[in-house]
Amino acid sequence: MIVQTWSQHVVALPVAFPLAGCALTALVFRRNRRWQGLTAVAFMALGLISSTLLLGDVLISGEPRVFHLGGWPAPFGIALAGDLLGATMAFMCQIVLLGGVVYGVGCRDKCAQFPTFFPFFLALAAGLTGSMLTTDIFNLFVFAEVVVIAGTVLTAISDDRKGTEAAFKYFYISQFAAMALLVACGTLYAAYGTLNMADLARLIEQTPYHPLLPFAMVLLLVSFMIKSAVMPFHFWQPDFHTAAPTPVHAVLSSVVVKLGIYGFMRMTTLLFIEPEAKALIENTLIVCGCAGVIFGGLGAAGTYDAKRMLAYSTLGQLGFILVAVGWGTPLAMAAAIIFAFNHSLAKAAMLMLAGAVASRAPVKTAAFDRIVGLGRLRPVAGILFLFGGMALAGLPPTNGFISKLAVLQSGVEAGQWLPLAVLAAASIITLVYVARAFQTIWLKPIPEGVEPKPYGDQLLAPFALVAGCLALGLYAQPLVELAILNSQWMLESRQEYIDAVIGTMSEAQDRIQELSP
């Protein structure tokens, strides 16, 4: 048993608050929807505050905070580690998750009135944050399963009649991802006898040519690719995301897909740093990223539904991040973090705005031919959509400009001209489809005979997110500095992470002495 300080306990709070909120909303407040919504928002806000505290603490002290669950020291027990990357990702997720909960409170969908909506939403939040903070691969599997099951249930109860079908499709494919992750766990355990990522990193560095290692690497890669809908494993994503209720779609399509990105970052900078393995992963990411950028852009330009367009757009935008992770230079890693952060804010806001317009349609749908001109009823949403679209397409003065600039500049620095050309071409496609959606929804007149509903979803959450996009576009300094610190941390301080989680070897020996009777 080891005694832990308060600053160590802070690491567990971003996971603990949503979990507690999940239990409370499910058990205590299930009869009163107003109280349920308020509790959900309060606990999500507490989660965001604690993850902000964690990020601030890690930034100021410059070293990771590690919380050993149950007081069992790390290689034997499960540890939650708030290192700079994990804390940044958790912070990013919780901003958008809070936005999603706030949107859910003001949402007119029938499924958002069910007493199970907020408990599942908070479970999704807890699972997502937990998988960014944990250091144990099996624990990552469990948290990822929580995310999958919560997301699937939320989609299966969607107002969209296709919801159950899409959820079924997603559940099957994500079960395969989970199985791949579990087999990878087993393989790594058989090879190295540990599942702690820091311990694994140390052992893999010592014996990098274990015969089981390539299997584990490929299985991890496949599992994370399915989780973040990378090009060859993307086929479920547009269907599933389109059918999800708007607040859930906003969260799924912006931050849940970042789980895979986080996994890739951990793989290339922590677990597999041996040059051959690293080059294999990075080249795979670059190829898949470029394919995703083209396919996602063309898919978004050719689709018939506003929400589906944005789901395809996620495929394309994730391609940018993958390519940046694949380049792997310090600037490219920083660019990947900046892009991930900005894309989360912009995409969540855009989806909420599209959903808010769709909520006014006579039949609940976001198909372009049904929502022609409905934006005229909500001019504020149009202005927000315009800014969000600029952020997505990468135009100044929004944050999208900063992130695209960073990615392209890192490509120039790395001398990768072919992927650069693909990315630049895809940026233009983004502009085309966003402009087309804006024109259809806000500029065309409402056709004869369409009677829109007199009320719709509230715009508070997308307003806050678009304000965030603009603020980060006009004053990008803090985010850029945070991303550069992150990339330095990932690429240079690997050993510090390992030491912080499992301690130095002599400490580990002492702990074994302590534990054995």
Place this chain on the structure above:
Amino acid sequence: MEVLTALSVGIMMAVGVYQILRRNLIRSAIGLMLVANAVNLFVIYCGAYRGDVPAYVDVAGARSDPLPQALVLTAIVIGMGGFAFVLAMIYVFCVRYGTGDMDKVDRLKH
């Protein structure tokens, strides 16, 4: 023994994947369960050949490794929850679409 366990896991996985690809929804759900259990067996076998006697029992001999068993226990519980949810979704399909044939559950295509 290792060859036998490896073969049994492989066959179970193959049968599961084949069943998942069938059109009948119930068969595909059973296939999913088979795949999940093949993976669970695989994880158990990852630690099965270390040690001879159960862990945490006062018997002389090399103790076996309890961790894979603990992992599999968790995975079984998660798998069971997921399987129940899949069956619930299949029930919804039977009510809404009036069929157990996967090819007729096709509103996403239109």
